Amino acid sequence: MNSFMKWVHKWGSPPWFYRVSGMMLPWLTGLFVITLGYGLYAGLVLAPADYQQGDSFRIIYVHVPAAWMGMFIYMVMAAAALVHLVWRIKIADVVLISSAPIGAAFAFIALVTGSLWGKPMWGTWWTWDARLTSELLLLFIYLGIIALHSAVEDRQSAGRATAVLTLVGVVNIPIIHYSVVWWNTLHQGTTVMRLDGPAMAPEMLWPLLSMAIAFKLYYVIVMMLSARGEILARESKSRWVRELVGGE
Amino acid sequence: MSVWQAFIELLKRDLRLAMRRRAEIANPLLFFVMVIVLFPLGVGAEPNLLERMSAGVVWVAALLAALLTLDSIFRSDFEDGTLEQLLLSAQPLSVMVLAKVVAHWLVTGLPLLLVAPLLAMLLGMKSEAMGTLMLSLLLGTPVLSLIGAIGVALTVGLRRAGVILSLLVLPLYVPVLIFGAAAVDAAASGLPVAGQLYILAAFLAMALSLAPVAAASALRISLS
Amino acid sequence: MSASPNSTLHLQADSVECSRDDRLLFENLSVEVSGGEALILEGRNGTGKTTLLRILCGLRRPDEGEVRWSGVPIEECAVDFHRHMVYVGHLDGIKRELTALENLRVLQTLSGRGRYSVEEALEAVKLGGFEDIPVHFLSAGQKRRAALARLLVTDARLWVLDEPFTSLDVHGIELVESLMDGHLSAAGALVMTSHHQVHLSAGVIKRLNLSEG
Numbered sequence: 001m002n003s004f005m006k007w008v009h010k011w012g013s014p015p016w017f018y019r020v021s022g023m024m025l026p027w028l029t030g031l032f033v034i035t036l037g038y039g040l041y042a043g044l045v046l047a048p049a050d051y052q053q054g055d056s057f058r059i060i061y062v063h064v065p066a067a068w069m070g071m072f073i074y075m076v077m078a079a080a081a082l083v084h085l086v087w088r089i090k091i092a093d094v095v096l097i098s099s100a101p102i103g104a105a106f107a108f109i110a111l112v113t114g115s116l117w118g119k120p121m122w123g124t125w126w127t128w129d130a131r132l133t134s135e136l137l138l139l140f141i142y143l144g145i146i147a148l149h150s151a152v153e154d155r156q157s158a159g160r161a162t163a164v165l166t167l168v169g170v171v172n173i174p175i176i177h178y179s180v181v182w183w184n185t186l187h188q189g190t191t192v193m194r195l196d197g198p199a200m201a202p203e204m205l206w207p208l209l210s211m212a213i214a215f216k217l218y219y220v221i222v223m224m225l226s227a228r229g230e231i232l233a234r235e236s237k238s239r240w241v242r243e244l245v246g247g248e
Numbered sequence: 249m250s251v252w253q254a255f256i257e258l259l260k261r262d263l264r265l266a267m268r269r270r271a272e273i274a275n276p277l278l279f280f281v282m283v284i285v286l287f288p289l290g291v292g293a294e295p296n297l298l299e300r301m302s303a304g305v306v307w308v309a310a311l312l313a314a315l316l317t318l319d320s321i322f323r324s325d326f327e328d329g330t331l332e333q334l335l336l337s338a339q340p341l342s343v344m345v346l347a348k349v350v351a352h353w354l355v356t357g358l359p360l361l362l363v364a365p366l367l368a369m370l371l372g373m374k375s376e377a378m379g380t381l382m383l384s385l386l387l388g389t390p391v392l393s394l395i396g397a398i399g400v401a402l403t404v405g406l407r408r409a410g411v412i413l414s415l416l417v418l419p420l421y422v423p424v425l426i427f428g429a430a431a432v433d434a435a436a437s438g439l440p441v442a443g444q445l446y447i448l449a450a451f452l453a454m455a456l457s458l459a460p461v462a463a464a465s466a467l468r469i470s471l472s
Numbered sequence: 473m474s475a476s477p478n479s480t481l482h483l484q485a486d487s488v489e490c491s492r493d494d495r496l497l498f499e500n501l502s503v504e505v506s507g508g509e510a511l512i513l514e515g516r517n518g519t520g521k522t523t524l525l526r527i528l529c530g531l532r533r534p535d536e537g538e539v540r541w542s543g544v545p546i547e548e549c550a551v552d553f554h555r556h557m558v559y560v561g562h563l564d565g566i567k568r569e570l571t572a573l574e575n576l577r578v579l580q581t582l583s584g585r586g587r588y589s590v591e592e593a594l595e596a597v598k599l600g601g602f603e604d605i606p607v608h609f610l611s612a613g614q615k616r617r618a619a620l621a622r623l624l625v626t627d628a629r630l631w632v633l634d635e636p637f638t639s640l641d642v643h644g645i646e647l648v649e650s651l652m653d654g655h656l657s658a659a660g661a662l663v664m665t666s667h668h669q670v671h672l673s674a675g676v677i678k679r680l681n682l683s684e685g
Contacts, residue, residue: 137419144416179423257581268569329563338555472532
C-alpha cells in the first residue's frame with residue numbers, strides 16, 4: 001500500500017506528470033496505431049462473416065470496446081475522485097475532468113453503433129433493450145458530471161464537487177444497471193445483441209481484444225493531452241512552467 | 249445539546265417554516281394532478297390502455313413532482329445565511345441534513361402519497377393495486393427526497409441550478425421508478441409484490457445511511 | 473470551559489494561501505489572535521478579507537497552509553472549534569418567517585446555552601418589544617441587531633464578524649462596539665472586517681491590511 005501511495009504522490013506532482021506523460025506519448029501513440037490497425041483489419045476484413053448476421057455483426061469491433069470503455073473510464077474517474085478527496089492529490093481532479101468527455105464520447109459511440117447494429121435486424125433505430133438503456137443512462141451521468149464542472153465557477157470547488165458526484169454515481173451505476181436488466185426481462189424478454197454463442201471463435205476474439213487495447217490507449221493519450229493543457233493553465237504562474245515556456 | 253435534540257429542533261423549525269409558507273405546499277400537488285390529467289388527453293381515453301399505463305404514469309408524475317420541489321430543501325437557507333450557520337454548528341452536518349430532508353418529505357412527499365389513489369382512479373387503476381401503490385410511494389418518495397438532496401447540495405449556489413439538478417438526479421431515480429411501478433403493475437395483475445417492495449425498502453435503507461453523508465460533503469463544497 | 477481561558481484561546485493561520493477565479497488573493501500569510509485580542513482585517517473590496525475570514529472559520533480550505541485552534545488543525549478538532557466560535561457573515565443567518573425569539577431559541581438548542589437567556593440577549597441589542605414579530609417586518613438595522621444577538625446567546629469565546637456594522641445607525645454601531653468591548657474585557661477574542669473606523673476601548677488591537685503586498 002505504501003509503495004502504491006508513493007507512486008500516486010509522484011504522479012500527483014504537476015511537473016512530474018507533465019514531463020513523464022510527454023515522454024510516454026510518442027510510444028503510446030505508436031502502440032495505438034499498431035493495435036488499431038490490426039484490430040480494424042483483422043476484424044473488418046479477415047474474420048469470417050457471422051452465419052446469422054452476415055457482415056453487419058462487424059460493428060461489434062467498435063460497439064463492444066466502446067461500451068467497455070464507457071465503464072472503464074468511469075472506474076478510472078471514480079478512483080481519481082477518491083484520490084482527490086481522501087488524499088488531497090491535486091492532479092487527480094484534472095484526470096477526472098479530462099476523462100469525462102472521453103467517457104461520454106465512448107458511451108455515445110456505443111449507443112450509436114448499438115443502434116446501427118439493431119437496424120438491419122429489427123428494422124427500428126432504437127430498441128429499449130437492457131444494454132442500450134443502461135448505456136443511455138451512463139451517458140446522462142457523464143453529461144451531468146461535465147455540466148456540473150462547467151457550472152461551478154471556483155476551480156477548487158468544481159474539482160471537489162465533480163469528485164463527490166462521480167463517487168455518488170459509482171455507487172449507483174451497478175444498481176441502475178441491474179434494475180434496467182430486471183426491467184427489461186419484465187417487459188420484453190428479447191435479448192438483443194448476443195455477440196457470442198457458447199464461445200467466440202478465436203478469429204473473432206483477437207481483433208476484439210486488439211480494439212479494446214487500442215481504445216484504452218486512445219483514452220490514455222487523449223486524457224494526457226487534455227490534462228497537460230489543464231496543468232499548464234493552472235500552474236501558469238509557477239516557476240517550472242515559466243522555465244518550460246521561456247526555454248523553448 | 250444532544251444530537252437527537254438538535255435533530256428534532258431543526259425538524260420542528262423547518263416544519264414551522266413550511267406552515268408559514270403554506271401556499272407552497274399546493275405546488276407539487278397541482279403539478280402531480282396536472283401531469284396525470286394530461287395523459288388521457290394525450291394518449292386517448294381507451295380504458296384498457298390507461299389502466300395498463302396507470303402504474304407507470306402515477307409513478308412518473310410523482311417523480312417529476314418530487315423533482316420540482318427539491319430546490320426548496322436548501323435554497324432559502326442558502327440565501328439567508330442559515331445554511332452556513334448549520335455548517336458551523338457543533339452538530340454533525342449529516343444529521344442536520346437528514347432533519348431537513350425528513351421535514352421536506354413530510355411537506356412534499358407525504359401529500360403526494362395521500363392523493364395518489366384518487367388520481368390513480370382517474371386512470372382506471374384496479375383497486376387491488378391501490379394498497380401497493382401507496383406502500384411503494386411510502387418507501388420510494390423518501391428515497392427520491394434523499395437522493396435529490398445530494399443533487400441540490402451540489403448545485404445550491406449555481407445559477408442554472410434547476411436544469412443541472414434534473415440531469416444529475418434523474419439517472420439516480422431510475423431504479424426507484426422501475427421497482428415502484430413494477431410493484432404496482434404486479435399487484436394489478438395479482439402477482440406477488442414482496443420482492444419489489446423489499447428492494448424498495450433496501451433502497452430506502454441505503455439512502456438513509458449514505459445520502460445525508462454525501463449531501464453534507466456536497467454542502468461543504470458548495471459553501472466554500 | 474477551562475481554568476485559564478487565555479491559554480487555550482488561540483487561533484492561528486500559518487502560511488495560508490488562497491486563489492479565487494485564477495487571482496492570487498494572498499500567500500504565505502500568517503496571523504494569530506488570542507484571548508483579549510481583536511484582529512481587524514482592512515483593505516479595499518476584493519482583496520480577500522471575506523475569504524480569509526471564511527478560511528479562519530473553517531468554511532473554506534486554504535490552497536496552502538493551515539489554520540490551528542489551540543495548536544490543533546481545525547479539520548481535526550472541528551466540533552470543539554465550532555463550539556467555541558460564533559460567526560456572523562454578510563448574510564444575517566436568521567429565518568425571516570420566524571420571530572427573533574424563535575430564531576434564537578433554535579440557535580440555543582443547536583449550539584448550547586450561554587450566560588444570557590434569549591430574552592436578555594434581545595434586550596441587550598435593544599430589540600426588547602420586537603422579539604415576537606416575524607423578522608421580515610423588522611428594519612434592516614433591527615435585522616442586523618437580531619443577527620448579532622447570537623453573539624450573546626452562545627458561549628463562544630471567539631467572535632468572527634464580517635462587516636458587522638452594515639445597516640446599523642450611529643447608536644447601533646456604538647451598541648455593538650460596547651458589546652465587543654465587554655467581550656474583549658472578558659478575555660474573548662475577536663476577528664472582524666470593517667469598512668468603518670472601529671472604536672474599541674478594551675483589548676489589544678491588531679490590524680492587517682490585505683491591500684498591501
